[in-house]
Amino acid sequence: MSCTTCSTCAVCSASTAARAPAAATPFSTWNLIPAGTFRLTLHLDQHLDGICDHTHEEDGWHIMSSRTMSCFGSRSSFLLELEFLIQKHFVVVTYQLEPEFEVMARVYLVPYDLSNVKGSLRKRPTTVLNPARRYLKALIPMLSLNPMHWNSECTDEAMKPFHEPPCTLAQIYSNLPSPNPQLIGPSTGTIPKLLDFSFDIEKTLGLRSRLYQYQRQTVAQLIQRECGKASIPDPLYVPIKSVTGATFFFQPGTYEVLQERPMVVPTTGGILCEELGTGKTIMILALILATRRELSTPEESITDVRPVLTSTALRYFPSAPYDQIRQRFGGGRRALNDDDPATRVPSLVELLIHVSRTSPQPATRYGEALESAGLNKLIRATVPFYHHYLGDPTTYERARRDQSRPAPRTIYLTSATLVVVPSNLIGQWYREIHKHCQVELRVLQLRTNSTFPPVKSLASDYDVSFPYTRIILLSNFRGIKIDCNVNKLHTSRTCICGIFPHTQARIPDCRCEDLPVSPLLQIRWKRLVIDEGHVSSSLNTLLTPFVKLLSIQSKWIVTGTPTTNLLGLSFGSSPIKEQNDDTDDEWRPSNIQAMVRPAEGSMCWTKTDRLDLQKFGAMLTHFIGTQQFLSNTNLYKACVIDALMDSDGPRPTAIQVINQLMASFMVRHRISDIETEITLPPLRTDNILLDLEPIAAKSYNAMQASIVVNAIDSQRTDQDYLFHPRNATSLQLAVANLSQIMFWGTSEDRYNVFELSQNAEQQEQRAIERGSSPQDIQLLREALSHVKAAVVDQTWIASQAHPEIPFQVLDMPHDIFDAWTVIRPTSEDQPRARLMHPLHLTKLKQALLSRPLAPTDWLVEMGHQLHDTEIRDTEKSKKPPGNGIPNRSLQTAAPPILLRQSSLSRTSIGCSASSKLNYIINEVLQYSPTEKFLIFSQSPLTLAHVKDALDLVHVPYVQFTTQVNVRTREEQVVTFETSETHRVFLMELRHGARGLNLISASRVIFCEPVWQADIESQAIKRVHRIGQTKPVHVKTLVIRDSAEEYMINRRDKLKRQTSKIPKMLEEQGMRYFIMVCLFFRIAPRRLMAEDL
Structure with a gap:
């Protein structure tokens, strides 16, 4: 065959000098996969005749070998890597010479399942495989799939191989295809009935409730997964079209190329991860009913037959x-x-x-x-x-x-x-x-x-x-x-x-x-179902190791949020309003972002994605028991995690691999498919910006002052500094205390203000001697001024001695007030407004209702007795956690005519010292006659404050906290759902945010912002789900100009950018804001004198 294509090669142009093509071998180009082309410009240091060996492959081009590559001029790293790939049979390259000393090269990939090589390509050592994968990683993006290039036709358009648009794991999860069960397998008797939406499947299954069409599709898919016996294509391999249109299969983690796709035995189970509030429980019940006459089958064995015996x-x-x-x-x-x-x-x-x-x-x-x-x-x-x-x-x-x-x-x-x-x-x-x-x-x-x-x-x-x-x-x-x-x-x-x-x-x-x-x-x-099954991703619990010992035919994980950032939270979540922001913009925590400038989100996958991938892998391997991953525990990491978490971003087709893998195990509908059939009532979310009451602001400033003194005194170095990495636990506690103060918090040592005030001059002098910056000196002086303001405020000092939130008491006779309160007013206090704790107010009301015409002396004596018996054990004297049913004596009101003649007839209870509590009580009093409330908080102490206030205003409630045992919690859920009396459910966020169905409520209040978006949305989904008939109102209470306002703005920005939110104290912007230590300007106003 003459080398007519090498127009610059005079020897090849003479047909008499051409040699015949080499003998056919397993590595002949017609046995290989045409991958693409690339160009090289030569820098010749030899005669042109040395480049062409006048031997041609089946495609009519020269074979590229070490000898011909040695004539290409300078030996670049690319040519050295290409030579390695050729020598170790990962690629075959042919080329032709073009004008201007350019080489057009065709690259053929050598499939691992190539015939007639006795499996040698699968037995290569890691010393060959590891560098080969690095070199293929560099080579593949250089290739063009344009057929015109392959055929030596002139064009400037290059078609890159294996191109896929970048996306995040959350986007992949949201776009998984909806279930599409097929009428195959041994359970075709049930599946056709489920998919025939005109058929009364509920009567056949024994269901009282009607199934939506998407629920029937899901149940059919679950049955089909459980009955699946036939092998399926391996989801770890991606089908790719070669430059000539032939299909081959590629594994991006190992860069393995195959001509035939492997088949694997499907796992009879998976992850039911339908959106929150779409009826996963009834889907599982329908699955159980649909297979209720099917006995489990013996575990398959490769060594013996296992007949069913009696x-x-x-x-x-x-x-x-x-x-x-x-x-x-x-x-x-x-x-x-x-x-x-x-x-x-x-x-x-x-x-x-x-x-x-x-x-x-x-x-x-x-x-x-x-x-x-x-x-x-x-x-x-x-x-x-x-x-x-x-x-x-x-x-x-x-x-x-x-x-x-x-x-x-x-x-x-x-x-x-x-x-x-x-x-x-x-x-x-x-x-x-x-x-x-x-x-x-x-x-x-x-x-x-x-x-x-x-x-x-x-x-x-x-x-x-x-x-x-x-x-x-x-x-x-x-x-x-x-x-x-x-x-x-x-x-x-x-x-x-x-x-x-x-x-x-x-x-x-x-x-x-x-x-x-x-x-x-x-x-x-027959099957194992784990509800709220996201916990199955942890190997540090008893659950997963024990499940591995059980003999189970099918395993199902049921969860709306498989991992932290895979959130099934979108169903019906289009809010009416995102934020109630009626404040002026002169000062905003968002302005601090100019100083922070954290790295913006990108499409490169992060350590958060790695954690999610590891959790998903743990579910598949150790809980569901996917045989493919059990037999090779490193397979998931090598084929999935490594391909996605490459330092240069996901490798070609890696995103498609995780997409295929998730689709093969996860069962969920896209939101758009569900919403064509059912629409939830509107969801309105508001962030309510509130100002701290002056007495609470003084506590906040006092604690911030101690943080400032620590930062300047430690010079922000070494372990003495609160923000040192080794002080992570102390920092978390400090942040939790700051959050508590923004509802209401006290400190037995008054946030150390007396010691700080005593050493103020020494602190300032030491900072000056150490050469602290003028900004730090000014910050220290401001901090110490707030310390001094707290030290001289006797009302604030008295309030710190008791954890309860004090309430205003208006127009109470002095002698009765002095006998019942532990907070004495100062000369600066309003003459009509004084502070008293709710426990004392409740006792006083009880005494008054029992004897409305009691003389003042008797009420004073009762107050003194309370001091002697209860004031030192306030917490112990509270009644045990339970339903908020007012004391029977409080329910039996004295005749109004008698109350009007009592010594406290002109007395009223005003607002509390917590602006958040005031807002909650006003909301409850306004809407509880017609709507029920869920009130969430991460802090049991905050819920205890709300409980005290609800007792004070006679609003019955139930609570779901760590202070309540499990059996009582279950009873209280039933009480709340069925009782018209109990209008408020107090819920500790970590216990009540998942799984419960509380559709009798339509109003949700978060006492503080929630950093983790999945937990917040899980909590909202307790009420905003199928069965809800009222519009749902969600309000998050946020202290203006504080870390809370910055937190919620920062969280929403991160959600828009990356869909992944790190831990709060690991997020650069939040950490910097907390370090800045801003103080509240305390207005000269007093507590508002509005009656509750």
């Missing part, structure tokens, strides 16, 4: 499969039972009972016939099981493979579903079952310190003539006494119990004691 079949059935099992289990059938009846052919009743237990059928007239025949007791006693022998490559069996005759592990089969839920949601699951399900579901609840029923009871629930669905509800595995020694279950113990007397069937009446191992480990569960 005790009767194992003892007496004479057919070959059962005889082989007996031979393996006990050395022969006679070894199990030497009675003559063992040789008898099974009776029709025995066969019928065996089949009814191993292959449950619908409850028809045949089931009724079994019941009428009096066989219930025999059927209940016949529990299906199988023998699990050691030897399969499972984690806990590898160490015992060398045993010559291992005993089997008897595992019972069931149709039951094991549901693990947070302890506070067990009651809600009960209510949801009764609300949605028409058929009877037999539910067993296991809590901390629960005693398990016998294993056969747990598996069959004693009622099998009509196969009921059973749900085993576990609060969690913490505190449940569990023996997890699985090896104890491998035993050759044989049941020798006699058969039931006076029956025509040989059914053993087994009374053997259960093995001393948890019954949970002796059952092959």
